[in-house]
Amino acid sequence: MQKRAFLFLQGVCSPFYQRLALKLASDGHLVVKVHFNAGDIAYWRRSLGKSHLFRGPLDQLPDYLRTLWNRYAITDQVLFGDRRPVHRQAIDHAQAAGIRTHVFEEGYFRPFWITLEREGVNGHSLLPRDPAWFFETGRALPALPKPVRFKSSFKLRARHDVAYHLAGLANPLVAPRYRNHASITAPREYAGYIKRFSLLKRWKKRDNLRVKALIEGKRPFFLLPLQLNTDAQIRDHSPYANMAEVMDHVMGSFAEHAPADAFLCIKNHPLDMLLVSHLHTVKRLARFYGLEERIVYLESGDLEALVKHAAGTVTVNSTVGIVALENACPTFALSDPIYNLSGLTCDGTLDEFWVSPPPPSSALFDDFRTTVMHTVQVNGGFYCQKGIELAVNNAAHVLEACPSPLEKLL
Template sequence: MKQKRSFLFLQGVCSPFYQRLARRLTDDGHRVVKVNFNAGDMLYWQRTHAKSYLFRGPLSELPEYISRLRQRHDITDQIMFGDQRPVHRPAIEQAPEAGVRTHVFEEGYFRPYWVTLEREGVNGHSLLPRDPTWFFETGKALPELPKPTHFHSPFKVRAQHDVAYHVAGLLNPLLAPHYRNHSPVTAPVEYAGYIKRFQQLKSWKKRDAKRIKALIESGTPYFMLPLQLNTDAQIRYHSPYSHMEEVMDYVMGSFAQHAPTDALLCIKNHPLDMGLDNYTKTITRLSTFYGLEGRIVYLESGDLNQLLGHAKGTVTVNSTVGLVSLEHQCPTFTLSDPIYNLAGLTYEGALDEFWQQPPPPSAQLFHYFRKTVMYATQINGGFYCRPGIDLAVNNAAHILEACPSPLEKLL
């Protein structure tokens, strides 16, 4: 018989996922309580039949507010999307002493048919060990994983949910006057950037496809530098960098001094970049400064799998692209400390040395690493389209109700 629990929902994704998950948990006999922080949260908490509260005070009052709710409703578990939002930190910090289990959702470490669900934290706060031997032995003992159910999740569906969430936010000055978004970029600025970028994307795709074809067919050795979003928590909270310009400056400087003179550096922009930074101008300036004219290939789009399949190596801060690179047996260097930064997978020496014949990752270790991470932290499903949400709700419910979690059992 399942133990009945009391779940406190904090902020989630801009989609019906939370309300669907709440209904599933209440149908299973659990208590669900929700804290809304703005009008968008309220919009996506309709028809749940669960108790909800609107926090209207300043952030300084949130720890006490959460503590009172926890005591009033005998909260045993708390659920959130991302572990670095200011509205989540007080709840996470209080949880161990209060005996509350923390469940964190995040975009999948492996994509596109997976989302992440971990206890206590994700990414840099993950409970996953940093011991390659543990992954080897654990993965070796696990059964082969079933293939995921595939689904189509159009970007326009995600965009529609995002717009609806932020349009509702026009009521925030009235309903939640102290609320401040966790993102440093406001929605109007973000949307203006996307509109301009998507208008140019069609021509970029044709141009970049030609560049990639020419690059691969030339046989010229090249290294990959995939850019990340400056607003991503992976950069803001889990790396020593504050902006991709800093990353490009450091990597291009090292490449200029230590890479083989016949090698190229291929820099690829993030597919969800808002276009607020003129990376073409930045790369041109840095190329001139470091004497790299003609040795940099910059792409706004393109098939990443195709590129990684022929690259001599990949340099990343902590992007999930690093996992794709490892999957392609491409030597990989991390500038930070992601979950896959393990001896035998990523390069252990200095970046200056990486450009000279870096060894490929261990295929066997990566196989066991992937199998372990998938088993312990990934659930088949998505946050935005209906088929993906159906899968995610069903698969997440089993893990949320389980004690201990799959990862805790392995540990």
């Protein structure tokens, strides 16, 4: 095995990064870390290898990274999320320097998988957008092994997030120029979650009745699952500025073109922080488009049950799109996810989708899923002990391989 030099940039808020670095170091590779804030430092062990704190303005980062690339003869860089400001310039300049970039992200297929791709994820993925390629590739690959399962609670993830941001209280001294990639501060985020979870019990009882009425009713319904306004699918991979624009577009089209007896079910994201009232937006738009009696709004509810019975799903949410396709639900993609392929999502316009939504090809989806699983999904998780252990061992094999599993097929 060729020995390599890995430069770690920002990671996920958990012990995953340092344990992955420890594994690579034990395999004989050089590991170097760049810290951007106090949270990065708190989730790293000094014994893992060389580490450096970047304290300069963002426009100095490319030169800073080049210095490290040359000083340590870096061959690979590892990061979580390809659209963070501190990562964009690293990705843009690495290929010209002959450096491989490995991007971690939450799994395309969940809950027992994480994503690990070369160069970028989602709209920047190297996965082709050619259905014929997936047909040919998927059928040549072996059957998918069953993933090792594990339990990872939201409370554990929240504890790591809180610990990371508590360390960030030292940023004015440690990294005064650092600006978080998220537009919402941690205290506002936590306050929103506390409010949401305090109301969840009441919502569930009400929403379960609404879901039951939709499923058992005789009228068709379409599903619009909302995404977080701060998500990269909105910011970087869609033409919309926020979910209000999405709802305006979808509800306007629905009012004019959907069958007169159809409902539109709008379901909020389960991690929405309630900083913006989507319910108020829905009510305002429903009045404007004359849809007061045809909109069903949910804060909770069984997503899989909804997509199994929906006449179609309109989504800017990459994960929900996968769930919809898995359940053979006609799907219209408002963004540019990896599954936006002819034969899976609707090729026509949104106006046409309401009238005759085409079902996805089950054969194409099977080959698509097989290919994605074999190439860019890693069995494991970022937060619980068992998930991290799986992710570290499985990801290390991909990081050390050259070419990567996807590159071999391309």
